[in-house]
Amino acid sequence: MIPYVSFKTGKAMRHPNDGWKLADPFPMGQRTRTVFRALIRAICPVDPTLPEMIDRIEVHARRLMQYMNPLMARGMMLAMHVLNWSPIWMGKNTRCLETLPREKGETHLDRMAESGNSIYRLLLLGVRSTILSIYFDQPEVHKKLNYAPGAFVRKQIARREMSV
């Protein structure tokens, strides 16, 4: 039995030790994983720390997919494959995205993002938002942005505790 502790503040830690665990990664075959990793490379900004971040982004994205409605999660996997083949079916290249150089992949996705066709944009939206939200939440990237919310929040918790 654990006491009901709604009011007690913590240390604003990234992985709070409250006994709750994140879900296992959403099951994904090797083929889809390869495509997904190619999309991560094309969508994330070029960054010397990216190679070691790719695993983290992939695994965390798959964890997040476990919380989605299964139809949405499966739809997202389908969208990854459709995006992978999009240079071919859009008639822009003879190769799929996973075999294109990173810069060309990024440029191709730029074209889709800026397209007047809302279906292209929607296709990209879910995958891109998931990847970028994880990338921009990594400690290395926070440091690069000069963004340190943990330290600030801890300071404010202490400040409030002195005033209440």
Added chain:
Amino acid sequence: MIFNHEDYRKEQTFHTDVVVVGTGAGGAVAGAELAEEGLDVLFVEEGAYHPTSSFNPYLTESIPRLYRDVSATMIHGNPVIPYVEGRALGGSTVINGGMTWRTPEKVLDQWEKVTGDSSLGPKGLESLFQEIEKSIQSNYHDKSSFGESNRIMLEGAKKMGWKVETNRRNQNHCVGTNSCGLGCPTGAKQSTLVSHIPRAMSAGARCLTEVRIEKLIVEKGRCAGVIGRAIDPVTRKANKKVTIRARAVVIACGGIQTPHLLLKQKPAKKNRHLGQHFSCHPNAKVAAIYPHDVRAWKGVSQWTQIREFHEEGIVMAENMITPGALAAFIPWHGKKAMALLERYNNIILSGVLVEDSTTGSVRPGLFDLPVAKYDITPYDHERFKKGARLLAQMHFEMGAEGVILPFVDLPYISSIDDLKKIEETQVSPKTLELFTVHLMGTARMGREKNESVVDVNGEFWDLPGCYISDASIFPTPIGVNPQVTIMALATRIGRRLAEKLILTGNKNDELPPGDSASLFSTGTRNETLSVAGGGN
């Protein structure tokens, strides 16, 4: 007592006076009222229990804990509108901005007329508003919680000659961590997690977390309980059956989940208003890039609202979000995304909220996915254009060097002269990027069965014993943040239901010796508040 997944047997039945499905503004408040009247209350929450001590400012850790479907939820229509809902003990009150606006008087006048009940009018609800404001500590902010973005927004509005009002919020010594959307880590925001749920627990209420309700039990034309399944937090499989038998059922799952649940039940389906009249206060983002550091993530979120255009149904405010959330909003990736986010400390995110001029619908879809539909009208489109133009103009007047607009084909402008491009290029709502958090009206309250879903006491016309206590019962959209309105109605529904149940006798005397008695007895009212299990 709070139970989680590991506490349930493979199949388990609970007995109680009232089962309350949902623990947000509607569920927790109604449940607290019922428990304090001496009734046995059992809350059921699909999300888990996350105490204040677990809240942190990291998006990807907080989203799966606190948000339904990690926010991968959208309203279909022209344009598609992403929306978010809370899924944790405390519901959306854990992740909302904490605004405590009362329902506008003109809206309440209309409600009084529509329902024929003066207790739903401005005078009738006055004392309930006062009570709620006291219980959630609706206060103005202390000046020390302000940040630079708050100052710029206020100065900007003054420069434009606009009417600005400071927000009252449910907070006790807020210190401006700007973390409202990820759970308040200081405990200042008085979400139901720290206000009404502890009250209900002190009065003996119990809470089943990590249980998703899938069905209502209907016996002899009455709602006699609910059936759900417990979700394993690691595998996300719903693998344990939980049945709750009760004298009354209160559904408080919000404007989309409530009709979604009820439309799957036979007696409910025949009500032609259920799932209709959906309104959602859509809003659009306008992000300004300043030449100097603003650090909008320091300081209170939405200190003020610009209400100069409220009569036209337009409200504007600032609301900073984390870099990860901002990156998910912008139409760029790769180097363009980094070029913008490198200036995160220079950005103020503001938004335009437009009061609904139309309604949509909610119905069940495949794989238990609710399908919400909503198309904005040409009038709404014009108001979004106007709101975005005015807000961008204000930012330029305050020295912004560029503004990100909510238009797919006009995402960025770099000077005040570019504002004319909005009129030139924006001809269809298809290119508008919207977002929403206020979901309402899908089970509206009314005086006649043929024009509403619930009566003035919140009881479902087509299913006696089933009550609804959330924003879905609003007879019309309200045009302001709905928290206080939901809470006032929930207080009323809870009290009236308690009165009725007390008059009809104590159910515990009639309870059969169910299997719940062995593990989870109902006699826990005077025990220390506690959580069984404690995670896995």
